[in-house]
Amino acid sequence: MADRDGLIWLDGEMVPWRDAKTHVLTHTLHYGLGCFEGVRAYSTDNGPAIFRLNEHTDRLFRSAHILNMKMPFSKDELNEAQRASVRENKLDEAYLRPMVFLGSEGMGLRADNLKVHVMVAAWSWPSYMSPEAKELGIKVRTSSYTRHHVNITMCKAKANGNYINSMLALNEAISGGAEEALLLDNEGYVAEGSGENIFIVRDGVLHTPELTSCLEGITRATIITFAKELGLEVRERRITRDEVYIAEEAFFTGTAAEVLPIRELDGRVIGAGKRGPVTEKLQAMYFDAVKGKSAKHANWLTPVRD
Ligand code: PMP
Secondary structure (H helix, E strand, O other): OOOOOOEEEEOOEEEEHHHOOOOOOOHHHHHOOEEEOOEEEEEEOOEEEEEOHHHHHHHHHHHHHHOOOOOOOOHHHHHHHHHHHHHHOOOOOEEEEEEEEEOOOOOOOOOOOOOEEEEEEEEOOOOOOOOOHHHHOEEEEEEEEEOOOOOOOOOOOOEHHHHHHHHHHHHHHHHOOOOEEEEEOOOOOEEEEOOOEEEEEEOOEEEEOOOOOOOOOHHHHHHHHHHHHOOOOEEEOOOOHHHHHOOOEEEEEEOOOEEEEEEEEOOEEOOOOOOOHHHHHHHHHHHHHHOOOOHHHHHHEEEOOO
16 A cells, blocks of 8 residues: 555645655554544545545544544545545545544653644545445354443444454454454444444334444444435434344445445344345435535535546
8 A cells, every 4th residue: 555656734834655654663553552544535527525524523622622632633634635636646435545644753651742734635436345245145154252441431422443343353254264354342232333323124114223322423422313304213212232132124324335335243143134125225326425416415525527
């Protein structure tokens, strides 16, 4: 990833991709205290446009606030940095990675003289899973790792260090032959995937875990909006793992994963073992909205060109 052409926005300036470097004593590299976003831009009739840019920037600022990191840029500046990262790298579609991290001015947990740095990179990353997975769904395993407890780390922050838990779970799932992990909370209730929120359909009603240990997903909020538009009831509540086994449909949501059907959990086939009708409808609405084909939600898209 590091050795390629392109530009990365770093602390207010566009720098050549290869020169966007940081020192090995960068504090965040040692202790994981930092926060980031995962954002996508899609090709639309108005050129490339970023989906729900304001919501992502707001969450980045909330994460920084939770971690007590003082943001050296305004939300407008960060929005502009993201638009410029797509535009100046001449991308039609992009995955964007804004990150806020602490510098190398000091070491140790007590360091209090650390500069807060901000970066935004954008690159082409068409599909997080195989393209067929959008239709056929993926195989998921319940993780032996528990999702973070709200008092162990800050679950509302998209914090770098939180992703150790995600990676342990994902690597375990993949080495066991699955494509994604399902993490349970410390009481054993369904929380989320390694980088996605989860929904199930039972008796035509959409259920998703309440926002305690799972991230406040922007795709999750988007899907809830669509469900309401369709007149589908949405219940945010505790869900057990065996309820996922017996659901009619189940799917993950996330900026990277988009709307991804789950066809199997722990060797139990869910519903028809492929994308179900409710998932298909919501997924179609999602792709229409991100690609600028939904007049109703045009305001969710921010074109990168002026
Ligand atoms: N949960 C976790 C742990 C995540 O990393 C993500 C991806 N940001 C999500 C859920 C989904 O969030 P969003 O829809 O905002 O991408």
